[in-house]
Amino acid sequence: MTAASPIPAPGFRSVTDLDPAAIRAVIARAAELKAGRVTGPEARPLAGRSVVLLFEKPSLRTRISFEVGIHRLGGQAITLTGAEVGLGKREAAADVARVIERYADAIVARVFRHGLLDELAARVAIPVVNALSDTEHPCQALADLMVIGEHLGALPGRRLVYVGDGNNVAASLLLACASVGMHIRVVSPAGYAPDPAIVARARALAAQSGSEVEIETDPAGAARGADAVYTDAWASMGQEDEAEARRVIFAPYRVTEAMLATSPGALFLHCLPAHRGEEAEDAVLDGPRSVIFDQAEDRLWVQMALLERLIAGPRAG
Numbered sequence: 097m098t099a100a101s102p103i104p105a106p107g108f109r110s111v112t113d114l115d116p117a118a119i120r121a122v123i124a125r126a127a128e129l130k131a132g133r134v135t136g137p138e139a140r141p142l143a144g145r146s147v148v149l150l151f152e153k154p155s156l157r158t159r160i161s162f163e164v165g166i167h168r169l170g171g172q173a174i175t176l177t178g179a180e181v182g183l184g185k186r187e188a189a190a191d192v193a194r195v196i197e198r199y200a201d202a203i204v205a206r207v208f209r210h211g212l213l214d215e216l217a218a219r220v221a222i223p224v225v226n227a228l229s230d231t232e233h234p235c236q237a238l239a240d241l242m243v244i245g246e247h248l249g250a251l252p253g254r255r256l257v258y259v260g261d262g263n264n265v266a267a268s269l270l271l272a273c274a275s276v277g278m279h280i281r282v283v284s285p286a287g288y289a290p291d292p293a294i295v296a297r298a299r300a301l302a303a304q305s306g307s308e309v310e311i312e313t314d315p316a317g318a319a320r321g322a323d324a325v326y327t328d329a330w331a332s333m334g335q336e337d338e339a340e341a342r343r344v345i346f347a348p349y350r351v352t353e354a355m356l357a358t359s360p361g362a363l364f365l366h367c368l369p370a371h372r373g374e375e376a377e378d379a380v381l382d383g384p385r386s387v388i389f390d391q392a393e394d395r396l397w398v399q400m401a402l403l404e405r406l407i408a409g410p411r412a413g
């Protein structure tokens with residue numbers, strides 16, 4: 097809580113708000129929390145602190161994992177949804193944030209327009225965390241890296257193939273993989289490729305980390321050489337009107353057992369919610385390579401580590 101608004105706090109609106117070392121540190125801390133190695137007062141860094149969660153869109157995993165995580169860290173979560181939020185409608189986003197700053201220590205927000213996150217952050221010194229925007233889903237990408245590491249060990253040199261819409265989840269995966277030295281291939285129908293600005297940022301990171309970024313459109317052989325194959329909804333929240341048209345356009349991009357035959361041993365990931373019968377066959381979602389519920393669980397641990405870092409400060413060492 098602060099009464100003034102000096103210097104904007106580091107937030108987490110994009111994956112790249114954490115540098116590669118910080119991404120690794122958050123995932124390592126999340127693993128310590130998950131293993132139960134953090135006990136006593138150290139386990140309650142948010143004691144006496146409050147975090148406000150704002151949701152313009154529905155959520156299962158994000159809301160529950162943040163609320164449970166904040167509780168476990170000793171803090172209090174206050175959640176506002178839908179019309180209650182009224183970001184930029186009932187009240188200017190910057191004013192909403194300046195009010196929250198007088199009561200609470202961080203804002204976690206799920207929004208349609210990514211720019212709203214920047215508007216929330218513009219006039220406050222408390223961190224603003226992206227709980228999914230139309231542009232990125234950075235907390236999801238942190239959890240995904242953690243899961244891949246748990247199953248495959250060291251991340252550098254591994255290859256993730258994302259098949260489907262090149263929007264928010266794909267964007268954060270591009271930035272996250274390129275940050276930590278993982279190769280990434282995004283395979284999307286023409287017209288649904290990732291934003292070129294995100295691809296350029298990912299390529300710049302990949303040049304530093306020694307990884308490759310491939311953007312393709314042909315679903316045939318998409319999964320070749322993959323250590324992990326990832327997909328997401330064909331129509332994201334807010335695109336419900338396009339769902340019917342997208343079902344036709346994206347049908348060749350469904351992740352099937354046949355598609356995965358070119359990458360024996362690869363993990364299968366999906367951020368969920370899954371639209372069964374659409375982006376992935378049930379046999380894949382429920383198959384032996386699927387780690388989709390590990391992804392849901394690791395949202396909890398990475399977000400605890402992230403909030404600890406953003407509110408209580410980075411840990412030494």
Ligand code: CP
Nearest residue numbers: 155156157158367368
């Ligand atoms: N993956 C994810 O963010 O799920 P929710 O939309 O249920 O929060």
Ligand code: NVA
Nearest residue numbers: 328329332333367368
């Ligand atoms: N791309 C999806 C992700 C849901 C977690 C959406 O934006 O709806």
